[in-house]
Amino acid sequence: MTFKSLLGGAALSFALALPVLAEENPAIEQRQGQFKLYVHNFGVMGGMAQGRMEYDADMAQTAADNLFHLTRHDQSRLWPEGTDSMSVDGTRASPAIWDDLDDFVTKFAALQDAAEGLQAVAGDGLDAMRAGFGPVGQACQACHESYRDEAS
Template sequence: MAFYKIITGAALAVALAAPALAQDNPSVAARQGQFKLYGHNLSVVGGMAQGRMEYDAAMAQTAADNLFHLTRHDQSRLWPEGTDSSSLIETRAKAEIWENLDDFTAKFVALQEASVALQAAAGNGLDALRPAVGALGQSCGACHEDYREES
């Protein structure tokens, strides 16, 4: 009986010490949903900019407008401390986000600014779209380089 209690206690301790699932945290689930929406809209303008999709001014404008509005969504409840990859399974957010919050915030502001430029360029032809998509991609990449775990 004592052996059973030891094994059960050890199993419980391991389970409690293991990172929780990201999907069980509403803030992380919402954050990941927002990133999926970024990706969905970026695939439209990125596909056009890279020649994988035919340029469609209305579709490009809609995707750019969506990205603009997504970057304006209040982020304050999406990034609570303790929702990093060392604390949760299924998230790639590095703990460095909370250690360098000013830099992380500045990179998000750069994304917002790039979304404004993309919104202004999207419906004005492929020659206007390409550099704006490139700038938006660079702002995404700058944040990912420092604050997202490799997949």
């Protein structure tokens, strides 16, 4: 074994022992980006539902369409083991996700179903959008209660 390969192996071992920062892990950055897009579209409809902005059927429908499609994006590569809040600084993903992945997936499926319901009614008037908006918020909250840690 050469000194160069020994040094490289030692450096790799040392690097693996250090805590990883979220901004150094593409999967974490990408899933956080995905959630920012959820918030962006959810916020448009939330503003309308709460009366902070005027209801606009086209804008509501576009936001609901976006949210629907975002929830259909394959996220499987965004959740590698070892990218939880106990292993990495800068993420709020609870280790419980990997402890009960089946329940996490079930909760995400509920979000997908709710987003589909919202998409079907978002452009049909404020009352219809509000009715479809509630289940999306409930699906988000259910997952956050179980699988999102407080900001560190």
